[in-house]
Amino acid sequence: MMEWVDWSNALERAVCWLDDVHWQISRGDDLQLALESLFRGLTLLHRKWDREEWTRFCLEIVRTHPLREVIHQCPYTRHGFEKPRGYAGDAVLIDYLYEEHQGPLSPMGRDIYHFLWNQSGPRSVRERRELLAQEIDATAERVHQPRILSVACGHLREAEHSRAVAEGHVGDFIAFDQDPDSLEVVAQQHPSHLVRPVCGTVRSILMGKTSFPEMDLIYSAGLYDYLSEAVASRLTRLLFGMLRPGGRxxxxxxxxxxxxxxxxxxxxxxxxxxxxxxxxRAFASEINPEEIASVEQFRDSVQNVIYMVLTRR
Known part of the structure; x- marks a missing residue:
């Protein structure tokens, strides 16, 4: 497939390939097959090309190609590209991956969105929500009225799937995020004040201005994908330091x-x-090993997300 990816004129050939995909879609060919070809091709190019060549392809070729306007009929894709809240991966975008959007869509936009919703990445996001809900419930079974902190919580949808939250078995659940609009959704979804929205930045934690001591569970599942190694290691040390003995x-x-x-x-x-x-694993490099009771690492069922759980001694 796409034997030209290593050729000297690969970028020029990539334009022709996008032209072909666009033509297939425009003439009404099988959309599923066209999208599968596009998805597989982009995966191959992303893995084969060096960073400079791939970035040039994305910024100079894809952005100006007429196929982009067709694909952007998908509301999830368009929202991700336009970034209406000013940053990538906002909570509204993640909501597109939880439950299929039912708003008014063109037939093309609906079909593209449905195709993407069923890919492995969105499946991992939905599995992550369930994993976090299970972790919240397990903490409530282990500790009476536990203190829980979600960092970069978004809309905190996992709490809506937690039995412990629904039954009031959580003592203090802090939803920490930089986006006040996301926290407003959290407050609306949890009017009993069992969940406490707190607006703040990761930078404030890194600078020592914000801290939440004596926590039984702290988690941050969608933040580290954006952090440099140095920031990720420092943040991990600071969050770990907020745990009680036995906290995770x-x-x-x-x-x-x-x-x-x-x-x-x-x-x-x-x-x-x-x-x-x-x-x-290197996220924990700044923590004194003697303070760590255990380290667990595992991947989700589709092998897309790596999780690490640190338990404090």
Missing amino acids: LLVGNFATRTPDAGYLEAFMDWWLLYRDENQV
């Missing part, structure tokens, strides 16, 4: 070779930092 810190990061990466970068201008197990 859970973090996640999308893994290298995640198949959705090519599409996210080319058509959504959504650039994550993908890592392997050793790089995720």
